[in-house]
Amino acid sequence: MRKNFYITSKTPLRISFFGGGTDVDYFYKRLGGKVISTAINKYVYVTVKSQNIFFEENYRLNYSKTERVDKIKNIQNKIIKECLKYTKIKSKIYISTVSDIPDSTGLGSSSAFTVGLLKALYEAKNEKKTNIELAKIASTIEIKKVKSPIGKQDQYACALGDFNIINFNTNGSVKIKKIHNRKFIKNLFSKSCLVWTGKYKKTSKILADQKKNFKTNLKNLKEILNIATRVSKKVVLRNYSINDFKLSLQKSWFLKKNLSKKILNKNINNIIKKFENNTRSAYKILGAGGGGFLFITGGDHKNIVKKNKFTILNVKSVRNGSEIIYKNY
Template identity: 40%
Template sequence: MKLSDHITVAVPLRISFAGGGTDLPIFYKRRIGSVLNTSINKYIYITVKKQNVLFGASYRLNYSDTEIVEDISQIKNDIARECLKLLPVPPPLYISTIADLPASSGLGSSSSFAVGLLKSLHMLRGETVDVMQIAEEACEVEMYRLNRPTGKQDAYAAACGGMNIFRFFPDESVRCIPVVSDQNRLNFFFSHLLMFWTGITRDASKILSDQTQSIDQKFSTLCEMADQVDILHRITKSSFCPIEIGAILHRNWVMKKKLSTLISSPKIDQWYQLAKDAGAYGGKICGAGGGGFLVFLAPIKAHDSIRLALSELIEIKINYEEDGVQNISSFSR
């Protein structure tokens, strides 16, 4: 079989509903971490192409910057560099990426990029691997090779897709538990969601580093946040009631803010309260916090009131995505 030499993959972004922070090693090394999240219909697209030698460079990368280098060690993009070290492919090589939404906004985009690039490199090497292995490799790149203070949930959400509970065990193993629900119930749930762009990008590493300081004082809060996952799971298996889920989102938001003063701000708190006053059941800042996207669960009849209350923000329409990382184009010449 002839190997592909031009591959494009699509990788979904994600929203976490409960348990964020318990996917960090500082927690799951002491107690099993639990997160419930879902992939959404917003993506990062990665193209990897074996380049013609006539272009005269070993590696060309196009993202928000352009890099043209001769050696992997010269690549400034940390994730691309370490993925190529982990899964070497003979140069010359071209890598490009484009996204539906901005980076550093709390939707797991860096892990989605790692998952998509690793999937593409495996395909170039003629290797078929399961999504759990790709997620594990993405965690290896971000958490251990780059030593970033990030958790595991983003990589697994991007690789697996759908709405899932992920359990993170002290021995580094991960279990994926799909949240079983038919499409009609998922459509009903997502019809109650609103997402707004705050216009604020932030460095998640700083927030997560601050969150892990004095962990003994915060451990009981994280345990309570992990327990919310099973409560939320029971609701999704029965009523999928937006009011009950919204109450859990609000409870998690209140607990999350206790972990670091960097998670929220007076402006974010103001926006959140405006949405609550306009009828939202509950909500959260996506990801580590500090900016990015605000998500609210609210009765459909209150949506227009919430949009009016948050008119200075940009609404982004979202829906459910069942699939994780997908090969959308591959061919050989």
């Protein structure tokens, strides 16, 4: 462990296009899983700093709340608690985080935070970890330690950056295929935006409901996997157009929205109705659903957004994954 340190990490949020729901262990352990996603130019920043003897508390934590505690077991933030336990850090430390976008918006912020915190903590320990290793550890912490009912696509998307096909094998291993068709990616994002639904939503209840209905959802999940597989093959071969992408996205969304009655609500339906008559547009709710952002691409979506005065977020795909942007030892 370094004696004196001040370290800040920067970790991208993500957009998931295809395969959501196939990255949970109760599915991929049976049939394998596949997700197509990208890191975006919105970030979570995590700072860790050594505390000297003049601070009374051992752990000072600043996130949406402030905690000052002496023992790890008394830390309320479950991710911070489990990351400190996993990395076996017992020295006095200050941890702070800020984000470009709030959590509970469907952009993978909790996983970005977990990855970014681990990145900074291992740097403080002077212990080298690849971003693949960080993604694996972050998955273990969120799923096994914190017991969040989530899959493990977000940890890899945020840790690695770029536009990827992420394969989840039945034995639990993960294989990444980066998409190098920058022309397609640039074209896609030039015709897309994120529409804010105006609601923040915790994913746990929706994902728990999906798991409860697994047998009923199995047919839809298999087809979601099939669509992701077909899209991945065409994207790799660079034999894929934006129109093909939109058609596949709409088919996948139709299947996803039926995985749980909690994915949609009156507010989201009212927004979607504005785009339904524009047959050239495709859309999907990001994350588990119930709120957050709606991804819209193609058609006359810009005029619809302007006419209805929707709040939007313009983003782009980025190549860099989690990284240290400041360090002082």
